[in-house]
Amino acid sequence: MGFPDRIERTVELAHPPAKVWAALTTAEGLAAWFGNEAAIDLRPGGAAWMKWNEGYNAEMRVERVEEPRVFGFTWHIYGLPEGDPRRTYVEFTLEPDGAGTRLTVVESGFAQLADEAHQKAFDGNTGGWASELAELASYLDAA
Amino acid sequence: MPPDIEAVAEQVFVALADPTRRAILAALASGGPATATDLAGRLPITRQAIAKHLALLTLAGLVTAEPGERRRVRYRLRSAPMQAAQQFLAALARDWDGPLGALKDHLDREAREPAAAPLHGIPGH
Numbered sequence: 001m002g003f004p005d006r007i008e009r010t011v012e013l014a015h016p017p018a019k020v021w022a023a024l025t026t027a028e029g030l031a032a033w034f035g036n037e038a039a040i041d042l043r044p045g046g047a048a049w050m051k052w053n054e055g056y057n058a059e060m061r062v063e064r065v066e067e068p069r070v071f072g073f074t075w076h077i078y079g080l081p082e083g084d085p086r087r088t089y090v091e092f093t094l095e096p097d098g099a100g101t102r103l104t105v106v107e108s109g110f111a112q113l114a115d116e117a118h119q120k121a122f123d124g125n126t127g128g129w130a131s132e133l134a135e136l137a138s139y140l141d142a143a
Numbered sequence: 144m145p146p147d148i149e150a151v152a153e154q155v156f157v158a159l160a161d162p163t164r165r166a167i168l169a170a171l172a173s174g175g176p177a178t179a180t181d182l183a184g185r186l187p188i189t190r191q192a193i194a195k196h197l198a199l200l201t202l203a204g205l206v207t208a209e210p211g212e213r214r215r216v217r218y219r220l221r222s223a224p225m226q227a228a229q230q231f232l233a234a235l236a237r238d239w240d241g242p243l244g245a246l247k248d249h250l251d252r253e254a255r256e257p258a259a260a261p262l263h264g265i266p267g268h
Contacts, residue, residue: 004235014254019254
């Protein structure tokens with residue numbers, strides 16, 4: 001299997017889970033280490049976003065909130081066209097480790113194939129542009 | 144996991160590994176559907192070589208053949224396989240080490256200076 005579906009990292013942090021939780025799940029925390037600006041509605045289904053000074057931004061949807069152990073969200077797959085419905089799921093797991101925290105992040109869902117409906121929609125879209133341009137041409141010809 | 148996404152991505156990378164096929168795909172992406180003759184006029188490649196590569200690209204599902212004017216076959220880029228390849232690249236380009244290092248630094252800094260304001264304030268808030 002050469003196609004990575006999930007990415008997993010674990011880091012040991014010398015800070016208690018409550019501190020790590022705040023850094024992961026508050027706008028102030030996220031803006032201090034992840035994005036340059038952030039907002040979050042911390043409940044399953046809640047919206048969150050981050051912005052970077054370089055002009056990137058990320059829209060997230062909060063999925064799991066189990067303070068102070070599990071925080072999960074989905075976001076758009078970076079690099080795919082905007083409006084593509086495919087998203088990856090990011091889950092942070094916090095485990096107490098002495099006075100500190102063992103933090104694991106898993107991002108999964110990279111190996112989704114566009115479902116047929118989406119594929120049709122996309123092909124339909126390119127066809128749609130061609131026929132819309134043809135309609136514009138005939139409209140201009142008639143004028 | 145879908146069984147064939149890797150195969151789809153592989154065909155895209157095989158196609159892109161050849162400079163002539165890259166040039167053909169780039170021409171179709173920028174200029175829209177074209178016949179082999181159109182492409183021969185725009186690229187420094189013989190029509191025969193272009194026809195051979197277009198046949199391979201059609202088999203791989205990266206372009207589709209459709210009827211054009213004067214019974215010439217026109218070739219159109221298919222974007223769906225490119226999206227499978229983009230996902231593969233997205234996984235390779237995903238950087239968690241950078242943000243996790245920044246998280247560690249942030250927590251260490253906060254512990255040293257508990258009353259300090261966050262590094263990045265939100266303008267206007």
